[in-house]
Amino acid sequence: MTAESEIRRSFGGQAKSCDSLGSPFTARLCRLAASHLDRSTAVGEHILNWPGEPSANGDALALRLAGALHALVLAGHDERLAAVYPPHESSDEDLWAAVSSAFESHEALILERLSSAPQTNEVRRSGILLPGFLTLSQLLGKPLVLSEIGSSAGLNLQWDRYGYDLGGLAWGDASSGVLIAPQWEGAPPPAADIRIEERRGCDLNPLDASSPADRLRLLSYIWADQTDRIERTRAALSLAAANPPPVTRADAVGWLAARLESSYPGAIHVIYHSIVWQYLPVDARAEGERLISEAGARATSEAPLAHLQMEADDRRDGASVTLQVWPGGESRELGRADFHGRWIKWAGWASG
Numbered sequence: 001m002t003a004e005s006e007i008r009r010s011f012g013g014q015a016k017s018c019d020s021l022g023s024p025f026t027a028r029l030c031r032l033a034a035s036h037l038d039r040s041t042a043v044g045e046h047i048l049n050w051p052g053e054p055s056a057n058g059d060a061l062a063l064r065l066a067g068a069l070h071a072l073v074l075a076g077h078d079e080r081l082a083a084v085y086p087p088h089e090s091s092d093e094d095l096w097a098a099v100s101s102a103f104e105s106h107e108a109l110i111l112e113r114l115s116s117a118p119q120t121n122e123v124r125r126s127g128i129l130l131p132g133f134l135t136l137s138q139l140l141g142k143p144l145v146l147s148e149i150g151s152s153a154g155l156n157l158q159w160d161r162y163g164y165d166l167g168g169l170a171w172g173d174a175s176s177g178v179l180i181a182p183q184w185e186g187a188p189p190p191a192a193d194i195r196i197e198e199r200r201g202c203d204l205n206p207l208d209a210s211s212p213a214d215r216l217r218l219l220s221y222i223w224a225d226q227t228d229r230i231e232r233t234r235a236a237l238s239l240a241a242a243n244p245p246p247v248t249r250a251d252a253v254g255w256l257a258a259r260l261e262s263s264y265p266g267a268i269h270v271i272y273h274s275i276v277w278q279y280l281p282v283d284a285r286a287e288g289e290r291l292i293s294e295a296g297a298r299a300t301s302e303a304p305l306a307h308l309q310m311e312a313d314d315r316r317d318g319a320s321v322t323l324q325v326w327p328g329g330e331s332r333e334l335g336r337a338d339f340h341g342r343w344i345k346w347a348g349w350a351s352g
Helices: 004-020 024-036 043-050 061-074 092-105 106-115 123-140 212-220 227-242 252-260 281-297
Strands: 144-149 163-164 169-172 184-185 196-203 248-249 270-276 305-311 320-324 329-336 343-346
Touching: 004 024, 004 043, 004 061, 024 061, 024 092, 043 106, 061 106, 061 212, 092 106, 123 163, 123 169, 123 227, 123 270, 123 305, 123 320, 123 329, 123 343, 144 212, 144 252, 169 329, 184 227, 212 227, 252 270, 252 281, 270 281, 281 305, 281 320
Parallel strands: 144 196, 144 270, 184 343, 196 248, 270 305
Antiparallel strands: 163 169, 305 320, 320 329, 329 343
């Protein structure tokens, strides 16, 4: 069993992350939990007896709790809690009193939600990935075959259905209801034509954009004071419900091995993922990298392979956006980006 002090520290650590990512309300909720959680309820007892790794790099316990509480508000199940959630103002005392009451009134639901990992599908990451796809199209001049690992509801598998402003470069469908315009630093990405020949994704627990329960689950993990993210995700879910992206229930390594068995002459096969790789077990990451490397060794100029990633590394200034292309295996860091896609420091392929 994890030490109680470590569990409380994990809530404090998540509060710092929420502050840095622009969610003062969720930061306040996490700090209150760190200092006020006790064993007087079954929920408090369960959290303080957490058997696993509670931090954001493990079980993300604080985000599990925040998502469970937000789900109660979004579903209209707890008026007292909704009254102290954004856009309403509240004291720390009133907020924690409402949370404590929810622990008792909705014990079964909260305990059930604590049993599963948070699931997100941050749409603004498409604004970080698209410059990579534009770069590939400019470099190789071929249509794309898309293979996304960790697709969730497939919202970043349908990135070509959105509208964008990327450092002054307008791209996509401005009338889609989803406009993505990250704060941009650097030259704009290449204004290349993109053709998509095929798209597929995988997830251990794919979500159905047309399912009210799945929509609620996805929206509940968006922080309650970030209404722009909530509305953008709702719009993207509506697009996905009307034309569902093809997402298969599968583990990343097995699915990747199957996808890499095929060659796509005349197209670029792009393996891509965003803030997913770190959550795979170490052995699975190593196997995935081996599979991609071996497929890269088989790639030809007629059937190239690319690996586009937006993932955390050992630096603190956001995530690294990297692109590797075969044949040849040349790799570049295209830029650095905010984990939620709010900004990008673009360097591009030529900078390498």
